[in-house]
Amino acid sequence: MTGHRGLFVTIDGPGGAGKSTITRHLHHHLTNQGRTVHTTTEPSHDQLGEIARHGTDTYSGHALACLVAADRYHHLTTEIRPRLAAGRIVLCDRYVASSYVLQRMDGVPVDFIEALNAAADIPDLAVILTADPEVTARRIHERGAHSRFEAGITTSRTEAELYADTTHRLTRHGYPILTIDTTKSATEQVIRMIAKRIAQLTAGPPGESHTT
Numbered sequence: 001m002t003g004h005r006g007l008f009v010t011i012d013g014p015g016g017a018g019k020s021t022i023t024r025h026l027h028h029h030l031t032n033q034g035r036t037v038h039t040t041t042e043p044s045h046d047q048l049g050e051i052a053r054h055g056t057d058t059y060s061g062h063a064l065a066c067l068v069a070a071d072r073y074h075h076l077t078t079e080i081r082p083r084l085a086a087g088r089i090v091l092c093d094r095y096v097a098s099s100y101v102l103q104r105m106d107g108v109p110v111d112f113i114e115a116l117n118a119a120a121d122i123p124d125l126a127v128i129l130t131a132d133p134e135v136t137a138r139r140i141h142e143r144g145a146h147s148r149f150e151a152g153i154t155t156s157r158t159e160a161e162l163y164a165d166t167t168h169r170l171t172r173h174g175y176p177i178l179t180i181d182t183t184k185s186a187t188e189q190v191i192r193m194i195a196k197r198i199a200q201l202t203a204g205p206p207g208e209s210h211t212t
């Protein structure tokens with residue numbers, strides 16, 4: 001927690017695990033409950049973020065790691081923290097966990113990624129979606145790959161292994177992680193599980209902390 005009035009919720013997981021789908025449905029679910037939600041994504045839609053998002057064939061390794069980290073810090077300063085200070089729930093599709101996985105797939109040592117992200121705010125809730133790699137590879141095939149990080153079953157297996165390792169590492173750094181397997185739970189169930197945890201986190205003592 002960083003002492004803000006809102007709630008910072010991040011959603012990570014392998015390509016095809018359902019990050020975009022869950023973020024979209026969760027936004028509607030929480031809005032229908034009368035909460036004020038700001039949904040965003042990393043890389044952000046600022047200039048740096050657009051370079052990262054559309055530049056994964058040009059930039060790689062340490063350069064891409066620095067680019068997404070720079071975008072992350074700028075995103076925190078200009079978009080995320082102000083919304084949290086205003087009492088919003090901020091939902092972020094991809095955050096630090098994605099760097100621990102994708103940059104390692106790109107050959108960057110984990111110590112470097114760890115150092116680069118050490119000053120990023122710890123979310124109030126870090127959701128990590130997991131899924132059977134056979135299923136995510138099939139979903140990506142049906143949906144169409146979004147980048148070189150979505151390159152078939154071998155990539156999906158590596159990604160799943162790195163997310164498991166990342167979950168341990170970020171837990172040690174104090175990230176409050178909620179892991180949900182989207183091959184075992186349907187979209188509606190996943191939404192209910194996350195919304196339940198959010199309700200618990202926002203139900204603090206009267207007059208304290210979160211007001212969304």
Ligand SMILES: Nc1ncnc2c1ncn2[C@@H]1O[C@H](COP(=O)(O)OP(=O)(O)O)[C@@H](O)[C@H]1O
Nearest residue numbers: 014015016017018019020021139182185186187
């Ligand atoms: N339980 C589930 N949770 C989320 N998505 C699911 C689930 N079951 C099936 N899907 C499907 O998996 C696909 C996930 O795609 P997407 O949300 O783009 O994933 P990501 O953003 O993680 O790459 C969508 O077509 C979605 O409808």
Ligand SMILES: Cc1cn([C@H]2C[C@H](O)[C@@H](COP(=O)(O)OP(=O)(O)O)O2)c(=O)[nH]c1=O
Nearest residue numbers: 042043052053068094098099102146147149
């Ligand atoms: C957030 C993040 C993104 N990226 C890069 C790789 C991704 O393929 C790219 C775009 O993110 P992605 O989620 O694949 O975008 P889309 O909305 O099209 O599904 O950004 C990183 O390399 N590290 C990161 O930490």
